[in-house]
Amino acid sequence: MLVVHDLCKSYQETKVLDRIGFSVDDGDFFGVLGPNGSGKSTLLKLISGVEKADSGQLLLNGTPVENYSRKQLSRSMAVLQQEALPVVNFTVQEVVEMGRYPYQNWMGEEKGNQGQLVDSILHKLDLNRLRDRSLQELSGGERQRVALGKVMAQQPRWLLLDEPTTYLDIGYQIQMMDIIKAWQKEEKLTVIAVLHDLNLASLYCNRMVLMQDGNGIRVGAPKDIMQSELIQRVYGTKPIIVEHPVHLLPQIMLQQGGSFVE
Numbered sequence: 001m002l003v004v005h006d007l008c009k010s011y012q013e014t015k016v017l018d019r020i021g022f023s024v025d026d027g028d029f030f031g032v033l034g035p036n037g038s039g040k041s042t043l044l045k046l047i048s049g050v051e052k053a054d055s056g057q058l059l060l061n062g063t064p065v066e067n068y069s070r071k072q073l074s075r076s077m078a079v080l081q082q083e084a085l086p087v088v089n090f091t092v093q094e095v096v097e098m099g100r101y102p103y104q105n106w107m108g109e110e111k112g113n114q115g116q117l118v119d120s121i122l123h124k125l126d127l128n129r130l131r132d133r134s135l136q137e138l139s140g141g142e143r144q145r146v147a148l149g150k151v152m153a154q155q156p157r158w159l160l161l162d163e164p165t166t167y168l169d170i171g172y173q174i175q176m177m178d179i180i181k182a183w184q185k186e187e188k189l190t191v192i193a194v195l196h197d198l199n200l201a202s203l204y205c206n207r208m209v210l211m212q213d214g215n216g217i218r219v220g221a222p223k224d225i226m227q228s229e230l231i232q233r234v235y236g237t238k239p240i241i242v243e244h245p246v247h248l249l250p251q252i253m254l255q256q257g258g259s260f261v262e
């Protein structure tokens with residue numbers, strides 16, 4: 001379980017996180033939503049231990065995140081960013097193998113058979129035919145799948161996603177989210193995902209926090225967050241909320257001229 005309690009973070013004079021608090025249960029697919037600049041990525045940086053909070057608490061299974069060593073954290077937590085991989089001259093297989101780094105000794109050796117794990121990941125992500133290709137010869141969508149393969153090889157308990165579908169077309173977006181959801185179920189992972197697409201968040205997250213100016217102004221299930229007045233207050237545009245005919249979850253429809261609707 002992750003407990004975020006009264007967390008504050010400022011850069012210079014600007015308060016970016018202002019006493020935000022919520023908790024994430026084991027096995028949650030937890031969404032972090034909010035407009036540009038509301039503090040989502042900063043929150044993720046604090047949770048992953050990349051940056052330190054000014055005050056407040058971040059407890060991972062009852063222990064403050066800062067008490068975990070880098071290696072401990074990278075064994076239990078993986079982060080997938082928007083543009084997760086630079087275009088470098090490594091092959092797909094080599095990059096996925098890099099996910100094993102937290103398990104290797106200083107000679108780069110590891111007990112057990114990592115080859116089997118890497119094979120199964122390449123197969124699961126349909127990357128087998130690309131395994132010897134350089135990252136430089138892949139499309140953005142393919143590179144994003146390789147990045148996911150690398151974090152899968154890390155075998156984390158916690159997966160932090162920062163806008164993982166931003167540069168993907170709708171087909172790849174759903175494929176990416178479906179693979180993550182299936183992996184989450186199979187391995188009982190806990191996922192915390194920053195998502196701009198509220199409809200995608202509603203389909204995949206069981207709980208979410210809606211952020212505004214560094215505050216978590218509401219925490220709840222999709223039906224608690226996807227409310228027209230609330231969305232208008234936070235994003236400045238009034239959407240129409242409808243029920244998804246298949247999944248029976250709230251979906252938003254944007255309106256032309258929606259920023260003028262009272």
Ligand SMILES: Nc1ncnc2c1ncn2[C@@H]1O[C@H](COP(=O)(O)OP(=O)(O)OP(=O)(O)O)[C@@H](O)[C@H]1O
Binds near residue numbers: 012035036037041
């Ligand atoms: N290293 C930094 N130094 C100074 N200000 C920063 C730094 N990182 C973030 N900020 C500021 O903190 C605020 C929150 O940024 P953050 O990236 O967390 O927002 P976000 O909700 O993820 O935004 P977006 O949706 O646009 O990615 C912004 O105003 C940003 O300019």
